[in-house]
Amino acid sequence: MKRSSILILGAGPTGLGAARQLTIAGESDWALLEASSEAGGMAASFFDENGFTWDIGGHVQFSHYIFFDKAMEEFLGRNGWLNHQRESWVWMRDRFIPYPFQNNIHHLPNDDLNHCLQGLLKIECQLKPKPSNFQEWIDSSFGRGLAEVFMDPYNFKVWAYPPAMLNTTWVGERVAVTDLGRVLKNLVYRTNDLSWGPNNTFQFPKKGGTGAIWRACAAQLPQCKLHFNTKVARIDLQTKRVYTTDGLAHAYERLISTIPLRELINLTGQMQLKALAKRGLLYSSSNILGLGLRGKPREDLATKCWMYFPENNCPFYRVTVFSNYSPYNVPDINHYWSLMCEVSESFQKPVDQAALMEQVIQGTMNTKLIERREDIISTWQYRAEYGYPTPCLHRDEVLAEIIPFLEHHNVYSRGRFGMWKYEVGNQDHSFMQGVEVVEHLLNDREEITAFDANHVNSRKHPWPFERWLETDKSKTLLIRQIDI
Numbered sequence: 001m002k003r004s005s006i007l008i009l010g011a012g013p014t015g016l017g018a019a020r021q022l023t024i025a026g027e028s029d030w031a032l033l034e035a036s037s038e039a040g041g042m043a044a045s046f047f048d049e050n051g052f053t054w055d056i057g058g059h060v061q062f063s064h065y066i067f068f069d070k071a072m073e074e075f076l077g078r079n080g081w082l083n084h085q086r087e088s089w090v091w092m093r094d095r096f097i098p099y100p101f102q103n104n105i106h107h108l109p110n111d112d113l114n115h116c117l118q119g120l121l122k123i124e125c126q127l128k129p130k131p132s133n134f135q136e137w138i139d140s141s142f143g144r145g146l147a148e149v150f151m152d153p154y155n156f157k158v159w160a161y162p163p164a165m166l167n168t169t170w171v172g173e174r175v176a177v178t179d180l181g182r183v184l185k186n187l188v189y190r191t192n193d194l195s196w197g198p199n200n201t202f203q204f205p206k207k208g209g210t211g212a213i214w215r216a217c218a219a220q221l222p223q224c225k226l227h228f229n230t231k232v233a234r235i236d237l238q239t240k241r242v243y244t245t246d247g248l249a250h251a252y253e254r255l256i257s258t259i260p261l262r263e264l265i266n267l268t269g270q271m272q273l274k275a276l277a278k279r280g281l282l283y284s285s286s287n288i289l290g291l292g293l294r295g296k297p298r299e300d301l302a303t304k305c306w307m308y309f310p311e312n313n314c315p316f317y318r319v320t321v322f323s324n325y326s327p328y329n330v331p332d333i334n335h336y337w338s339l340m341c342e343v344s345e346s347f348q349k350p351v352d353q354a355a356l357m358e359q360v361i362q363g364t365m366n367t368k369l370i371e372r373r374e375d376i377i378s379t380w381q382y383r384a385e386y387g388y389p390t391p392c393l394h395r396d397e398v399l400a401e402i403i404p405f406l407e408h409h410n411v412y413s414r415g416r417f418g419m420w421k422y423e424v425g426n427q428d429h430s431f432m433q434g435v436e437v438v439e440h441l442l443n444d445r446e447e448i449t450a451f452d453a454n455h456v457n458s459r460k461h462p463w464p465f466e467r468w469l470e471t472d473k474s475k476t477l478l479i480r481q482i483d484i
């Protein structure tokens with residue numbers, strides 16, 4: 001039987017962040033098990049037989065951490081990146097409206113515009129009670145008009161659950177709220193309001209898609225510690241052993257798991273946790289459909305990054321002009337371009353897998369993304385069972401029971417689906433959750449990303465974190481006092 005002081009499950013950004021931090025710290029007693037043949041997890045990339053590159057949905061690189069930025073530069077080099085200005089749009093009522101939609105409603109037809117403005121005026125004059133779910137938050141922040149025209153249909157399409165089933169703790173950085181004065185100014189002067197949000201500039205790898213980042217990261221780690229094609233089949237919390245599908249056992253002292261928490265619970269066989277998970281750990285699946293196209297994008301698509309689609313004339317909620325992210329995402333940028341479409345799925349919003357590609361192609365024609373079906377020369381379809389960790393109503397209370405129970409057994413579940421927090425579920429957050437859990441285990445430092453999303457998302461953070469410096473200093477003081 002193999003033994004490790006620290007065993008990591010999963011080679012996505014979280015597991016790799018942990019592995020790299022152990023390596024930096026000079027630790028040698030660790031190992032990583034990964035079911036797939038390659039690193040990257042949900043941030044992996046694929047290459048189809050016609051020479052098109054695909055990601056699992058539109059991944060863009062932006063970060064809240066200087067540490068993460070430096071790591072990215074180290075993985076791909078300074079010249080390995082392309083920098084982009086975000087250009088995101090909403091397609092509805094047969095026209096493009098700049099994102100954030102709520103600040104640019106002057107592009108709407110008059111009836112819709114009037115409906116939105118009436119709703120906004122009404123909420124301006126009302127007291128705003130604390131919303132108890134995302135639907136109430138939408139209504140009190142945007143008014144019924146904007147909700148009916150955009151927020152309700154769009155959010156159901158993205159989340160695959162009615163907004164009333166979601167909590168409001170995640171919205172801070174992710175949804176632009178309206179400011180009536182700003183809306184009116186944009187209306188009067190017919191100006192577009194484009195700059196909101198954390199990702200208004202972003203990076204993308206020049207070659208190899210998003211997965212190139214994580215393949216490069218894995219390549220810099222001690223290879224003897226990375227075990228690919230090794231799927232965990234069972235975990236015994238009492239004896240601290242992980243059993244893999246190839247029949248081997250791996251003993252650990254501490255386990256960092258990045259596999260989806262619901263799966264982790266199943267692997268440990270803890271029945272009481274299974275009931276909790278069913279109640280509070282909802283998720284949606286992501287269907288990604290790539291269309292490789294002959295020719296060049298129309299002029300109005302030539303600089304767009306991604307577009308949102310709230311209407312029911314297409315199954316997708318978002319489409320990325322993936323050839324705009326890097327010319328190397330297509331076989332020859334002078335003759336080809338590509339679109340990547342995302343369709344959510346849940347028990348509340350089932351998807352007919354067999355019919356989906358045809359529905360997507362029809363949707364791209366209904367929404368005027370493409371004109372001729374004959375231009376499609378390559379199609380690619382991928383389904384991620386775990387796509388979005390739904391910030392549902394009971395999530396936080398359920399996590400407050402599950403995470404400490406597992407930690408009591410020396411199991412640290414971290415990452416997009418390990419911690420189940422959408423608000424800290426991007427690549428930068430995931431990677432840093434891996435880094436921080438190692439800092440916690442080795443140096444007793446506080447894990448900030450996993451447990452304080454609002455703080456992490458409030459600005460870009462130095463390395464080490466400000467809070468660590470304060471506590472490190474007081475720890476040193478305490479040690480000195482004991483010495484004296």
Ligand SMILES: Cc1cc2nc3c(=O)[nH]c(=O)nc-3n(C[C@H](O)[C@H](O)[C@H](O)COP(=O)(O)OP(=O)(O)OC[C@H]3O[C@@H](n4cnc5c(N)ncnc54)[C@H](O)[C@@H]3O)c2cc1C
Pocket residue numbers: 009010011012013014015033034035036039040041042043056057058059060061062230231232233258259260263286342384386387388414415416417418425426427428430
């Ligand atoms: C549609 C979509 C769009 C996104 N867009 C962005 C974006 O624009 N920007 C951004 O930064 N992030 C984006 N993300 C999020 C990004 O993909 C995640 O942050 C990241 O991949 C999470 O990393 P992780 O390591 O926590 O989990 P994962 O990447 O899921 O890694 C977990 C690993 O565990 C392995 N595993 C699972 N079960 C087992 C088992 N039984 N045994 C062994 N190994 C196992 C898996 O194979 C996987 O490699 C997006 C995600 C989706 C789905």
